[in-house]
Amino acid sequence: METGTGVGKATPSRINGPLAPTKKPGRILPLSDNKEVRKFLIAGGNSTALVYGCPAAYRGGAAKKLLKEVEQVGFVSARAGLPKMTMMGGELCINATLAFASTLDEGGKLAASGLKDLVRYSNKNETATIWVPLGFKKYGNTILLEGIGFILYDVKEKSKIEKQELLSLSKKYRLPAFGGIVYDGNRITPYVYVKKVDSFVKETACGSGSIAFSIFSGIGKVIQPTGEKLRIKSKKRFFEVSAKVSDYA
16 A cells, blocks of 8 residues: 655645635526535536535535536535535545636635645636645555545456446445546546435546546646647646636526
8 A cells, every 4th residue: 555645734824805706606596595616627627616605504406407417526615714615425535626716816725625734726817726735545456535536447458437436446445436447558448426415426526536637647737638738747745627618508
């Protein structure tokens, strides 16, 4: 087993208008009553809905409805004056964190589910960058991150991944979500299972899976199913992840 860390102690800091959108907040769609939905694409894919103003008791129903339209759902709130994004299953989601960061100001810190420490972010030229304090464990072709795990296969070994395998791994490692990566060179095909909502999606882009693949392979530019790249840099105490974030109609 190999272990690593990107965990550094983040100093809390407040930002002005933590939940206020930037000039390009994403398309706003009504979900019901006082709830708002904004939809995004990250690296050209992985359609993500962020829901504002949704109490925890109603999130399961909201996620179930939105999963008919997008690959994943996150819920926006605040923690001690800081912007916070909680995924539909409480898992770690790098792409949803990138999408959330893109709605904020030029730079600051945010909280995200699946992580103990705060995430630093910046926005420039329609590209969001986050610095994720993230530890990991490596067992052969299995990478365990905080809040999600991944198993990786060369396409010559396995061409697709089934839900049952990921469900079993989620139970085995007691993680809220588990993903699988089929790779061909530096191109990945990601699959993700989320326990709480029992979802299984063959994703069109995957930030968490790209980090897992980078840990496994040492490759920093990871091609997504869309053909676009996520850029991963492993720092001493963080993973730096950058991608273009755009609106999704």
